[in-house]
Amino acid sequence: MYIVIAGGGTVGYNIASMLVVEDHEVVVVEQSEKAVEYLNQQLDIKTIFGNAAIPRILRDAEVQRADLVLAVTDRDETNMVICFIAKEMGAATTAARIRNSEYTGYFIPPAKSTLSARRIIRPKSLGIDVFINPEVEMAREILGILSSFYSTPVEQLANGLVQIRSFTIEGSPMVGKTLSELNFAKPCVVAAIARKEELLVPRPDLVLENEDALYLVAERDNMDYLGRMFSAIQRPARSVFILGGTQIGMLVAEGLADHDVVVKLIEPDEEKSQKAAVRLEKAVVLKGDPTDRDFLTEQGVPSADAFVATTENDEFNILSCLVAKNLGVDRSLTVINKPSYIPLAEAVDIDVAGSPAIITARKIAHFVLSGGAIAATLLESGQLEAVEFVVNPQAGIINQKVSQIEIPKEATIGAVVQNNQVIIPPDEAVIHAGDHVIVVSQLNVLHDVEKLFK
Template sequence: MQIIIVGGGKVGSTLAEQLSKEGNDITVIDRRYEVVQNLLNEFDVMGIVGNGSSHKVQIEAGIENADLLIAVTGSDELNLLCCLIAKKAGNCQTIARVRNPEYNEEMRFIKEELGLAMAINPELASAVEMARVLRFPTAIKIETFAKGKVEVLKFKIGKGSVLNNIQVSQIATKLKCDVLVCAVEREDDVIIPTGNTILRENDIISIVASPKHSSQFFKRINIVTNQVRNTMIAGGGEIAYYLTKQLLNMGIEVKIIEKDKARCEELSELLPKASIILGDASSQQVLMEEGLANMDSFVTLTNMDEENILLSLFARRVSNMKVITKISSIAFNDVINHLDLDTIIYPKYVTSEYIMGYVRAMKNSIGSNVENMYRLVENKVEALEFVIREKAPVLNKTLEQLDLKENLLIGCINRNGEIITPKGQDVLKLGDTVVVVTTNTGLKDISDILRD
């Protein structure tokens, strides 16, 4: 596909990297010469320095032959204007990043009037992900497939867990649970497990199951899955606003600590059922005075990544609560992953995943049959949802007949809403959707799961 990205910031560069890796022809437009030059040096993309809302610049970028334009500049209005011009100049699909909460109330109208394929709000999308984790605090991360009928949940094997020293193949018989372990993170290594893989304490594992079966699984391993009763939020920005609205609707008590008086007053009007505290969330004294040690959960949403990390580490030290850390810019993933931070949310990745999902759906209509994709372990493990169609090389074959690539497994089969945990004798039928988990990146078609 030919894709134009307007805006080379955090989200734009992430999209450029991911979309180019998947074989798309990418052109990035940005006003800043150094930004465009850096992208050209790092990734296999084209670049144009200029105003993305200019008809002339869009023509130069190839809008007349483009399949999709994605506008992710720092200005909502500029993004919408870019998309409007693109629809007139090239009649391609358009996606705009729109962050202002005022526009969020009118998003359906804006999408219809401007003909947008998607309008993505990074703060709202991040808040949705955080709320999902607080509903199920045992999990580090939760992804959904098959329209919510299948979940991929990541969690850590704690001290004294019944999963310690158990073989993966024994889980179904010993625990009588219909779940599949699809990935194991052990220190710096990531393993796509076989039945002989032995789980260990401190492993971070990902399981595939229906919501019903995952709930049964956690009960069998004596892990409480109830949502948190209350949460404290450090920082009162847009994500805090969206998250609090969702949590209050879930019956969760929320306390926000914000140091800007005007913002506190604004939040008090917008969120009358929440407790809004004027104070500096970076102060340990303030946090303790406001009852951090008695909270079920803590979410760090300040504008500084370093502050969010330190606050999260402090919270983990004073209480065994659920902690969510927002990281916007810091790129030291190897260092961060070795810290005891619990759940980390990167808004730029959340945004890019939403957009990548739409791009794959577009490609699905022109050859590829990837319905959905998530990265379970950053840049190491992908979970993809495929549709089994006519002439697929896996059609009407049992799983044990398939010569699958190494480091790849089929996590589940969705057959008309019935979720099947796959075994060797199961047959892939026309119309099935399957979730494939693998360390082999760039799979585009179900045939790619087979050895060459």
């Protein structure tokens, strides 16, 4: 696909890096010389220096032949203008990064007279096919984790019949065993293993080490049973502290309070804390220093179920989570604005480190599907992708057993769904036209995987 990205900041860079690995033709338009220089140093892509809201610049980017235009600058209004112009010039699909939710609805302008028809103006009338709100997506992920039994997000494919989740081995009897020696409580497939910053192919003779993260593919009803092999089940959070009166922090606070969770939001800034107190009717807003142990203890952090840091300062978020963990809070989650900080957060034992930029890239993955793919999601900070394929009647794998399919070693077929029946492990399943096949693959071989299903 030919994809134009307007905005080469953190979000644009992460999306571009994902798309390049998947062998898409990518052009990034950016008006910061420093950002353009960095993009050229890090990625093998074409860059254009300039303001993407100017038609001449978009013409230079050849948006008229673009399969997808992604407007991800820091300004909502600029992104809307870019999508409008790109659509008018012939772009097939446009997506805009929009933070203000009021822009995503429709409005009805006044009629010329009492008898005149009133016209409804919808986002598509403005040339925007898809709205992407990184803050809303990040808040949803945090809420999903806090309401579940485990501290890692779960991905769902095949209309929710199949789930993918990572579990980390920590001081478990599994350490030192090979994959073939593991006895899982329910049927599943180990689709990938993350060891420190390396992705490993899950071979039967692979010896497991402490802190290895195993990506399991299993039926929806079996995933919680499998999780008990790795850690004790945690009850859904009923008492949560949130750091930061940011958009993410406010959305998480509102979502939790609506489900009768006790929420306390800490905001060091006087003005922001006052605004948060006005907006959050069902939560307690505190002004204080989240790195002050005495303050946190006095407010009850040691007995809380979770501590969530959502400020725009990554170092402050990590430090605050460490203090909360040291005081005994069960779960710590932090928002990381620079994805390069995620390994640092994980290295100091913060339970979950999530990035709005990576969340956005994950959502974009759905719009660059090809080769019979109907759904996709990114895993392991964008290094892996789980894809749901529908087998084409002309595909070369028809009537083959899964175990006979010559798939790249960096990819694993985790499940086959035939007539809404899930087959896991799928090795003996015979592939038929119309089957749904779930594959977990490293990005660099995904193009070869797609060819199997065409």
